[in-house]
Amino acid sequence: MSQEFDFVVIGSGPGGYVCAIRAAQLGLRTAIIERYGRLGGTCLNVGCIPSKALLQSSEHYHQAKHKFAKHGIDLAEVKLNLAQMMARKDEVVENLTSGIAGLMKKNKITHFEGHGSFVSAKEIAVKNGEETQTITGKTIVIATGSKPVELPFLPHDKKDIVSSTEALAFDAVPKHLVVVGGGVIGLEMGSVWLRLGAKVTVVEFMDRVLPPMDKDISKEMRKVLKKQGMAFNLSTGVTGVERAEDGTLIVKAKDKKDREVVLEADKVLVAVGRRPYTQGLGLENIGIETDKRGFIPVDDHLRTSVEGVYAIGDVIGGLMLAHKAEEEGVAVAEMAAGKPGHVNYNLVPNVVYTWPEVASVGKTEDELKEAGVAYNAGKFFFRANSRARCVDESDGFIKFLADKETDRLLGAHMVGPSVSELIQEAAVVMEFMGSSEDLARTCHGHPTLSETVKEAALAVDGRQIHS
Template identity: 55%
Template sequence: MSNYNVVVIGSGPGGYVAAIRCAQLGMKVAIVEKYSVLGGTCTNVGCIPSKALLDSSEHYHNAESVFAGHGIGTTRLSFDFGKMIARKAGVVKSNNDGIAYLMKKNKIDVYTGLGSFVTKNKIAITNDKGEKQEIETEKVIIATGSKPTKLPFIAVDKKRVITSTEALTLTEVPEHLIIIGGGVIGLELGSVYKRLGAKVTVVEFLDKIVATMDEDISKEMLRILRKDGIEFMLSHKVTGAVVQGNEVTVSAENKNGEKVEVKGDYCLVAVGRVPYTDGLALENANLKADEKGRINVDQYLETNVPGIYAIGDVVRGAMLAHKAEEEGAFVAETIAGQKPHINYNMIPGVCYTWPEAASVGATEADLKKNGTAYKTGKFPFRALGRARASGDLDGFVKVLASKETDEILGVHIVGARAADLIIEGVVALEYRASAEDISRMSHPHPTYTEAFKEACLIATDNRALNM
């Protein structure tokens, strides 16, 4: 039986980062992973494979619809969906290998099998052959992540009624993909199949999409995605999905209470994710979870049992890979006696549709709710030289700043490369920059980042230079 300072359960972005940071700080570390490959949801069935397919499908879409405008002609344009899926698998594989290499480099022992608590200091690992071994440890970090939420009235058969996991490994492009849920996951996967020729219908319970983001982003995204041909049924409450042969019928109620039916060949259920703790045997360590299945943690991410920590999707907060990574490093450093901190308000959210959407800090609704006096600077990409050169004219940068101090309180972007642009907002927020501070920093020309500067100029004093 081996003894460790720290055992990490789960090898997603939270878990493997926690393990590496612990090892860097001189601890003896083991990581336990249920699946045969490392990386968790993000690497295997989430962020990475979806981006691989988004990029492939975008290339195709550009060749089909955008190239001509640039004077590039194509004849007999086609795609091989099998190859796209295979390429995606290759991307995932190289990430898996990368993480395995990092474990080796940092001398972290990898145990493959289902980890479960025997006591608070003893973890049993059961592999798929049913063989069991036990390891002892001083501390445990639970990083078991989440799985797609199931709706009680819809049976997911994983063939016609699918979750995001299956949507990344289909063998054919759907004729008509019906997506339940207008959140980030649904819109990203919807974009992939829309670009590859599927008809896509999104059925959403609320009256808007990407509901957690700023209202202006929701509206702009809806406008752009509708223009791209995705159909939206907002304010529709899904009541069931029935499979008959190759056909799925999704039934819903509109806001007038009238019954509506949509028929397609695939239905993707993308209504969020729930914490995953199956098989962990939390009760053996006396661990407590809340009514949503999230493991209770304090401000140090320590559970009700001293020495056991939990991070990422399995605890409160946004279910984002980069939030889990921060928490992994946070816990490792806390165990080492350091005093790190996480600014949860400054964790950005990103949606990888095209154009992308990204957001950090307070939304306009937040500020209204708190009664904060604010001013808005909103600059459209269409006014930028860079955007005109590429042809990506959609979207805007919106900066919210304190009316009193000019401090930037929130940044919301829809547009080309928003996912990368948002980091300037994160840095500004972390350093409590004012809108004028950003206005006075040189932004390279011509780039998309100029929109951020221009939005700040508007917020400061309504003195945009290019509008």
């Protein structure tokens, strides 16, 4: 006889486990299904968390090697212990995934290990090895996430031609890493290995890095990363890779003028996006059809075409971000418990954890122009901020876009130190439909990086003090 639950979540990434916890908090008898041995999904195991751990460690190494002397700290010799760096990364992942398991127990959520697939709209078969058990749920949430896109002419061999998963675990620093794709993952992983001593070349089909972001952000990041040593081939598409007799990878590409570009590398990272993961989910058994890109269609309430079945996170498309999936998970759980649930997709922050960091929320200038919205822009550079000078991190700026008539804040775009934290101040103001004047009139501590937020808000009206 199958076990019965009020609420069943398939997938334990940030969207899935947060969804399950919120459902349990609301009194629903909840189960979560995860096919892998550890909870946490891509984000905790082979995505957000391990990459940020390596970004932090590699930045420490870079600081010690190139910047400590300027602060009066002389080190005789700085050595890289890559094995220890990887061990620390793995320890961070293990601690956090264990913490998720603890949260499941604390909230009395039943954890099923195995591959879940639909038998019917209310029944899920969970296969673990040779054993299969069936559970039922009044509400079922698909939170199965995504996988890296693999190009047909550039298949992964998981050793030299790799996805971000393998790039998190190289056993040696590449001599030359070619990164196919100048988006978030490409720049983050490229930054890790650049800091550790690799030559890094980014090949991007579009005419700028971070294409979806505000153009000023893209321009600034290319300038800063180029100064750090990263090379770029923009408006260039990779056509294939050959292997020379000595094992060298010959990366072939063409630019927009049809000129051939040839690069020699020992590692190639393919970072051209992610695709929804629905393999073996049994959607055909309940009549759910994916769209042409493989995403599961949902309505404004995250409902699929089948009553009682919801989907959240990467598997439904949109911004493929962990925190967006979390918000969707909370919304679904609350709706299942008879409460209102809502996600404001206009105010999901987007962050790139290079150094300097990148962060944005709201509309870009191009989006406002396309929509015919009149706006004022204010920009303030970190080089004019006293705290940025003290910590010797003065690259970048903060830019605000505000409605020309009402002054309502419409967009915030940042490049600079710790902007992954500073962006939240703008997000809160925008959530409450605040104005640039609201930020400008708020007293900020001195000396802090956050004063750059205040100055950029003042600059919307041409009133910045320190520039």
